[in-house]
Amino acid sequence: MTPKKVQSQPHKKPTQGFVVIASRKKSFYVSALNLMESIRDYMPDAKFAFFTEEKWIDHRCDDIDYVYHCGGHVREKMYGMANSPFDQTFYIDADCECEHEDIADVFNRLGDNDMMFVKLTKEKDAQRVFIEVNFEQGALELCGGVCLYNSAKPLVKEFMQDWYDLFVKQNSGEWWPEGYPKSLARWDQFTLWWLVNKVEKYKDLKIGAFEDNYRWNWFAPFGFHADGKHRLVDKHPVIIHYSCFFKKDKDY
């Protein structure tokens, strides 16, 4: 019997792209445009989904692949993360800038992880930025400034949506677990910690950290060594996070 020839299905490559969100302050919009352009400096074919407030959108958004209107909540970022149009997404805070060609390789780092974050560490230089990491019941180990994730997986998207919904409740005072220090209520990182550690349906999610950790979210206040090299990293950072340095209230 002649074996029947089976037509092999072409392997569909997952779509990959960056999610950037700018809400509340025009300065975030200006910085977000700079961030996307800085990524294109090293990755000209990068795809973007940009979530921002309708009132700011101008001609500079014309060559952005997806532009969505978002609200003005302090943490629209998780809404954007939950609504990524890509299969694999790299979310980056708007007040960042890309400074290294390794950005072009970021999606290869996901491996079989569902999500990847930069981990907050205990070095003195890191403590300049992360002022409230430890609490009695645990530690805010994951930094939400960047997140590489498998957005094709429904449970991951559900996680992002829950992160947003729960933080909105946390931020408004509608939700707060008993026995946890109230001072943590301002951090979306606490919501992230809660979902990862306390919510049963997410216990099997595979959450990883970048091997070269702070290169993917290097905060400007980390500072430099005497020889001018960036602290806490062995190689030039990929993403520089201006965060506390950034003039959020500047009126453009």
Add this chain to the structure above:
Amino acid sequence: MTKKPIWETPAWDNESKTRMIAMMVTTDEDGKESRSTATINKFDDKKKTNPDWDEIITIHGLKGVDENTDKRMAFRRQKQGKERRAAEEREKAKELERLFNSKLACFEITEIKNSKNRKLRSKIRKAKNEIELIAYTSLLVMEEYKNDTKESAVATA
């Protein structure tokens, strides 16, 4: 009653070696120890030698005080070096902050905002200092003016 103080690490406090600085360790009747830095003058107001001075020299010797002074100076130099480096780092971080915010402001200049010149836009973004930033920003504004003038000339013709 508090016991007689113990003097530790005396060092010269002036060039003429007539004043010392030392750690004074005292112990009260409950055995509780307290430490404070004391300045010891060689002579009192009546030009009489201070008994504490004599005691310190007897215990530590002039050589001992010289050695402590050297150690103290080395420690001070090290501390000053550290402070200078920390100040330089702070300045560098501030420069980074200024540069980033200036960069964003440059990208909001109408000519830059509307420019499609990716090469010069990238140069502006990668500027290492304010001088480079101003240079590339000016260059791009001039380029855009030139293009604008050319387009207007073509339109008029």
